[in-house]
Amino acid sequence: MTFKNITCPFCGLACDDLTVSAKQNKLDILAGQCTLNRAGFNQALWEKTSTAMMQGKEIAHATAIDKAASLLKKSEAPLIGGLITDVNGVRTAMALADACGAVIDHQDSQAIFRNTRVLQDTGWMTTTLTEVRNRADLVIMIGSQVLDDYPRFFERIIQPKPQFRKKPRQIILLGSWDGRKIPAELKGDNTTVIKTPMESVAEVIAALRATLAERVLDNNQFGGMNSSAIQELAFQLKESQYSVFTWSAKEFDMPHSELVIEQLVELIKDLNTTTRSSGLPLGGSNGSISANQVCTWQSGIPLRSSFAQGQPQHDALLFDSQRLLKNAEADLLLWVSSLRSDQPPPDTDIPTIAIGHPATQFKRLPEIFIPVGIPGIDHTGHTFRMDGVVTLPLHKLRETSLLSAADVLSQLTARIS
Amino acid sequence: MLIKLTGGKIYDPAHGINGKVKNIYIRDGKIIQPPKGRMKVDKEYILNGKIVMAGAIDLHTHIGGGKVNLARTLMTHEHRTDPHPQTTLKRSGSGHATPDTLSAGYRYAEMGYTTCFEPALLPSNARQSHMEMADTPMLDTGGYALLGSDDFLLKMLADNADQSAINDYVAWTLHASQCIGIKVVNPGGINAFKFNQRSLDVDEDNQYYNISPRDIIRSLSRAIHELGVPHPLHVHCSNLGVPGNFESTLATMDAAEGHPIHLTHIQFHSYGTEGERKFSSAAAQIAEAVNRQKHISMDVGQILFGQTATISGDSMKQYTNHQHAHPKKWICMDIECDAGCGIVPFRYRDKDFVNALQWAIGLELFLLADDPWRIFLTTDHPNGAPFTSYPHLIRLLMDRSFRNDMLAHINPLAKQHTILDTLDREYSLYEIAIMTRAAPAKILGLKDRGHLAKNALADITVYDPQDNIEAMFEKPLYVFKSGELIVEKGQLKKIVRGKTQVVRPDYDISIEKKLNRYFNRYHTMKLSNFKISDDEMAEGIGSPVKVHACKDRIA
Known part of the structure; x- marks a missing residue:
């Protein structure tokens, strides 16, 4: 099937003039191709898993949600990071951050800030x-x-x-x-x-x-x-x-x-x-403007914020996710990266839950991995452009059994509330 | 489930009911006629003389969209000092003048408001605006799409396009951006600022298009009328905040040539140039003109003293206003050949001559306007003050001695320049119910709310009468949204989500051919992706649409 006027989610330009021919195992960009969207669409074809994993072993989805929820409940200083996803991925991540008292930040927040x-x-x-x-x-x-x-x-x-x-x-x-x-x-x-x-x-x-x-x-x-x-x-x-x-x-x-x-x-x-x-x-690449916009409208303050005190608290130095990981100030990492397979969670000693691209290339196997659909390929969604004004619709190009990051994050929030 | 509200004093101006004791029956989210014969009442609320009104409607409040989010960022310092803790029901949030979306929804509901409208929704930013409003719980919402500085319309006007083509474009914009009305902000001025014009009066030309604000007002007010859109053109006049601007406001009224128009935050547009400071009240001239011309309505945009942030599409005037920024930081944006925005934090001080007189001018307008069906209670949230100050404002209108106490504290020179102390009028509860319920529903074409008769949505607010009217309006006893109890004694009881209110006037789809060519040639987004579908509203954005009827299109 050939789709016209398709939005590319892979950089902050969010070009929406792509023509894409989509089959189950093939995605050809017939117009509007660039190095980044070529790579992004290719990653969507890589060998992938549609089953949740616990330390590399397949487990049922419901079990993965249970295990992840219990890790979140046990954690005293959870960190929700990455946020390389679409708008609804961030909306639901915010609800989860509030529910479990997490710090929330985007992978690229150093540049954002x-x-x-x-x-x-x-x-x-x-x-x-x-x-x-x-x-x-x-x-x-x-x-x-x-x-x-x-x-x-x-x-x-x-x-x-x-x-x-x-x-x-x-x-x-x-x-x-x-x-x-x-x-x-x-x-x-x-x-x-x-x-x-x-x-x-x-x-x-x-x-x-x-x-x-x-x-x-x-x-x-x-x-x-x-x-x-x-x-x-x-x-x-x-x-x-x-x-x-x-x-x-x-x-x-x-x-x-x-x-x-x-x-x-x-x-x-x-x-x-x-x-x-x-x-x-x-x-705005990696969904960074989407993440900062949603965080700001839902909590009143930007990324690099903590909900640990039951209310939002923003500190651009204190709640920098890279700093928290480096100094071992978080005890659990929940990493969201549904857009890209090459943005895995950072290598860290603390337990990690990854909600990610089905072909995520892990540096270290996470405790829990729940593969999710790719926004703009496997499911519809939205992405903010670099100017922070225009939000482009993302399109669904193929059928998948995978849930979206937003679906999984909502299930987790419901499970721990 | 049958719910009965027993023995409340009903204020339902849409049906001329002024404090009569009556029972109200609710089933399936709506008000029904008293059932005949014996029917089992599942839940009864004994109201014995409590005050019952429809849920309040705010027809002009900046609650969602790109510029609100920029303002939140600019006000981070304030958000730090004003966190809102999470409760068993509520998500956490922050901010006073520019609260997060969730807090705004909770607080509006806690004050008895059930429907709110974002008055400056840029079509290019429509998705964000609707997403923010979808994340504003408790409320039905809607937006007015901004036109009048977009290059497409100005080019049409410059090319002397047929009025019917302009009507098609206006209707198309309402469909594409999922809106209920059209707003024009500093007509042509936001556009002129992009060409480095720094001011634009009603009969001055935008130098690129050779089109004046008068041309834009005439053509857009006529389009709204001919399309049968219920809400008149919503106008933020030329020369916002400029001393002497009341003349531009009068000229704008004139420019509509008898078509209905709504002049918003008119307080900011009612300034004269008299007195030693060359700044004076022209409330009397404005009120007289509105009283006389029945096709004109207005909301006030009352200022109240304290810190806030001003958020406007009027990049031209906000650029000038940045000199008054407090604290000293501000934002200006040019946006997508569509519009612009400007954000300037403000601290209104009662000891400052200009601020004190602005406060008095707003109140003069309220008290001099003789038809409460054509004047609406707003602070232009957060521009004049945050919406949370509505109960205080209502007290200023209903309680003359309280008003005079406040007047005693303002800048003495400003006090000499206002006639406020000679105005004895006190608004009645009935008039407040008109301004905040019946009239907004009427002027927006919302037949399903703003009143308490059969088939109305059971959006109902019950107040416990108190001597201090501010305290009464601050914490209603009960608030029902579509028949569900959502607030009790000012405390949230249940989280509900609303819908987006829209209108769908008829239009000739062939306008899309012309638009498509324009988009392909100049825009950075495709026409097909610009338009928002009903499915996208319901699923991706998260706020399903509710369509309200238009009158028949006449041209």
């Missing part, structure tokens, strides 16, 4: 994909991982001619492009590459802010740009009608990178005193 902390502390001015596509006359892309993490970003957002502009869009690639190929579609008069290590981006932004504020710069070099190049760029930003800065928080892999993002957000605010400018944080 580089942005969220800025949003919490200062706010920002941002935009969405359709706005960028139609309105941006100047796009400053910070970093280069966009090629790997959002393979169709150029094709779908940057290449189309903007609806509201007569002149072609100008692109500035600012980041560490050493040893990286500039994508073919960006080679041309409209693209400028400014090679700067990620560690120096803050310097460039600070110099731009100072220049825009008409301060005298007492240095001549800023992340590989000299002061006249800075002045030129500041002028270009002021003259553009709708500039957009994109960044991927994941790529700011350095201590206190939230301060760099804060500088960038303030630069955007500065520009808006006379013209229009906006940010577009790239993110």
Whole structure:
């Protein structure tokens, strides 16, 4: 059977223009293919189990639920992690977290919180994909991982001619492009590459802010740009009608990178005193925006929160799941990863319940493994796009006997309440 | 199961009943006629003089959607200090001005509200909005889809499209986004801000489309009327918060050219420029205009003193307002060639001249409006104040001496600039029942609620009379939702889930051809994925739809 306008759940772009031919043992992407969705759809075909396992041995589903529930009941510091799933997977995980007093967090929260902390502390001015596509006359892309993490970003957002502009869009690639190929579609008069290590981006932004504020710069070099190049760029930003800065928080892999993002957000605010400018944080892969959105509407606070006290408590440092695991501050890990087989629970000594992709490649066999359907392939669902505004419907492409992560999480909550 | 409420004093303005003692019978979730002959009553509540009203309806409250969730994030500091512990029935939650969805549902029900409407649902964000409302227990919900700054409509207007084509697009939007009404926010202004215009008055043009707010109001109010959609165009006027904006508000009334319109949070749009601070009340002019023009209704958007967060689709005006942010942080977004939003935390202070006068202006509007069927009790939650302050607001309206005590404490200069102390009016219980039950049901076309006659949903609130009216409205004795007892003495008894209220006006499906071309050319999402089906509402989103009737389409 051939399906049109299918949504891909495998990155934060959530492209919904795929044509997929689906048979029981074959999923062919006839249109809209990229490296990530090819991999995601392939993983769905790998040898898999549809039976629950206890330490690698098959057990009945009901027994698995019983065992998992009793582990959760016994646990004094449970951690619900991963959350690599669809919206309803997170909705039900939240109910379970509240019921068993768990900490809840997403696998990629380190990157999420580089942005969220800025949003919490200062706010920002941002935009969405359709706005960028139609309105941006100047796009400053910070970093280069966009090629790997959002393979169709150029094709779908940057290449189309903007609806509201007569002149072609100008692109500035600012980041560490050493040893990286500039994508073919960006080679041309409209693209400028400014090679700067990620560690120096803050310097460039600070110099731009100072220049825009008409301060005298007492240095001549800023992340590989000299002061006249800075002045030129500041002028270009002021003259553009709708500039957009994109960044991927994941790529700011350095201590206190939230301060760099804060500088960038303030630069955007500065520009808006006379013209229009906006940010577009790239993110949302592995269902991370879905997880943070649901957590926020159901508890009032973002991820990295604990329900241990019978009420939500948020602390971006204390309730970081990676930190909790490293310091052995959790005594049970419930890992949810229904989207990807290559995101297994982290290797940990504490008992682990995995609710996951049927072909999950475990590093260590979990105490309990309950295989579930893949959202967007085995069952319908929803995923949030990187801009946090658009929620795309996920489609069901084949029949399966597997329950969804949401079904299993609801059964667990009912069992322990 | 037959339930009998015996001997309550009934306030049912939809049927002209003002405090008459009557029995109410409930079966299968609905109110029925008193059964003839002997029938076994399964459960009887002896109410002896307790006050009985239909479940309250909030027609304008920001309870779900992307901008509410952004506001929650911006208000993390407040959520930290205001956790809501889990109980045997309730999930835990947090937040005062921007509570989580579960807490909002519980608290509304505990105050006797049974139906609430999110007034600014962006079609591009419709799924999130409906999911948040689906996660708001206890309540039936619904949304007004935002139009009027979307590039598709503005292009249609700029191209002089036929009114019937505009009607088709409006109807299509209601279907696609599963909504019950259409809202317009700063008509054309959110769009103009994306082109760097910083203000837009009713007769100024959006410079890209050469279309004015007047054109948009005229065309959309006419579309709603011609489609037979019960709720009039829901309008957030131009120039929100700007001194002197009452003239824009009067011009907006005029722009509807006699078609019904509802002007929302009108307090924020009733400002003059008189006095030494060039900021004054124009409540008298606005109230007079609304009193005179029967096709116009309004809700107030009363401010009450304290910390809150303002959440609006009006990115243009919220950008300007960021200078008043308290604490100093704020968010602005341009959204999907569809609309935008702005979030600015605010602390309204009674000693501040402007805030104190805003408070007085809202109350003046309440007291000068002569038809309670055309004025609604709102704080534009959370923009003027959180919805939890409704009981306090009701007391301000019903208790003149309490109102004057409060007035004595505000900024002295503001006190000199309000006529509030000359207004003797005290609202009656009957009038409160109109404003919070009968009238919202009527203006939204909800025939199944807001009243207490045969076939109404048994959404019923029972109050224990008290001298302090605020205390009475804060903790109803009983609240029934579809005949089930959900609250007793202000405490939750049972968790229930509601439905999404929608309308389905007729339209010519061929509008989709044009839309499909537009989506393929400019959007980043396919038309087929933009539309939300009934199955998706019921299963994936988790709130089945309830369709309310439209009148016949006339053009």
